Amino acid sequence: MPRYALKIEYDGTPFSGWQRQADQPSVQGAVERALSRLESDVPSIAAAGRTDAGVHALGQVAHCDLRKDWDPFRLAQALNYHLKPDPVSVVACARVGQDFHARFSAHERRYLFRLVSRRAPVTHDRGLVWQVGHPLALAPMQAAARYLLGRHDFTTFRASLCQAASPVKTLDALEISEHPYPGGAEFRFHVRARSFLHNQVRSFVGTLERVGAGAWAPEDVKTALEARNRAACGPVCPPQGLYLAGVGYDPDPFGDG
Structure with missing residues (x-):
C-alpha cells in the first residue's frame, strides 16, 4: 500500500485534541473521516505528536497508507474538500517510503x-x-x-x-x-x-x-x-x-x- 505524509494545520478550538475519541470531536477523527470518503477501510493514521484540547497546529505531520496510487497534490485537494467545514487543512502531501513514520522518524x-x-x-x-x-x-x-x-x-x-x-x-x-x-x-x-x-x-x-x-x-x-x-x-x-x-x-x- 502506498504511504503518504500529510502536513496539517488546524485550529484546535473545537476539538478535544488530536487523538481520536469515541464521544468527542478530534482532529484525527476529522482527517480519518475525510480519508474514508476517498477509500473505505483506511487504516488508522499516525501523527508526530498528540496535541491537547485547544492546542493548534501550523505543521502537524501524519502518515497514512492507501490502496490507490494517488497524485499527492490531488490527494491533498480531495482531503481538503472533505474536511470542510472543520478548521483543518492539508497544506502539503508527499509520497514516502514504508520506512517513514510520522512519529518515530521525527528528529x-x-x-x-x-x-x-x-x-x-x-x-x-x-x-x-x-x-x-x-x-x-x-x-x-x-x-x-x-x-x-x-x-x-x-x-x-x-x-x-x-x-x-x-x-x-x-x-x-x-x-x-x-x-x-x-x-x-x-x-x-x-x-x-x-x-x-x-x-x-x-x-x-x-x-x-x-x-x-x-x-x-x-x-x-x-x-x-x-x-x-x-x-x-x-x-x-x-x-x-x-x-x-x-x-x-x-x-x-x-x-x-
Whole structure:
C-alpha cells in the first residue's frame, strides 16, 4: 500500500485534541473521516505528536497508507474538500517510503506559543493567544529561559499524568521575542527539542510569564528546575496560545529543508 505524509494545520478550538475519541470531536477523527470518503477501510493514521484540547497546529505531520496510487497534490485537494467545514487543512502531501513514520522518524519538534499583554480583550485573536492584562519584561524572561536549555531532569515541568518513560529531555532552543500588538505587546516563545513531556511547553511559558511580570526572579527558574518537584513549577498556562509549529525529518518529505 502506498504511504503518504500529510502536513496539517488546524485550529484546535473545537476539538478535544488530536487523538481520536469515541464521544468527542478530534482532529484525527476529522482527517480519518475525510480519508474514508476517498477509500473505505483506511487504516488508522499516525501523527508526530498528540496535541491537547485547544492546542493548534501550523505543521502537524501524519502518515497514512492507501490502496490507490494517488497524485499527492490531488490527494491533498480531495482531503481538503472533505474536511470542510472543520478548521483543518492539508497544506502539503508527499509520497514516502514504508520506512517513514510520522512519529518515530521525527528528529525534532518545534512549538510556538503566543502570549499577548494588553488590558483590552483581544478580538481577532480570541482563542488563538493567551492574554494577560499586565505588562511583561522581555529581558528577564530571556535570562530565565537560558537555565532551561540543555539536558535536564524536567520533573518540575512535567504533568503528573505524563506517560513518558523518563523526565530527562534535551531542550535545544527556547527563544522569546517581543512584537508590536495594538494596545499592547505580543511575546512569542519558539521552543525546539526532539521530544517533549506532557504540558512541558505550557509549564515553561506559565513559569516564564511570572518572571516577566516581576513575581519571580530569573534565578528562581533555575531553583525550580533543580527541585525536580512539580510543586515548584509556576502556573501552567492555558492551551489557546500553543501551536505545533513544525516537525523535522531527514530527509524532509515535503522538501522544506
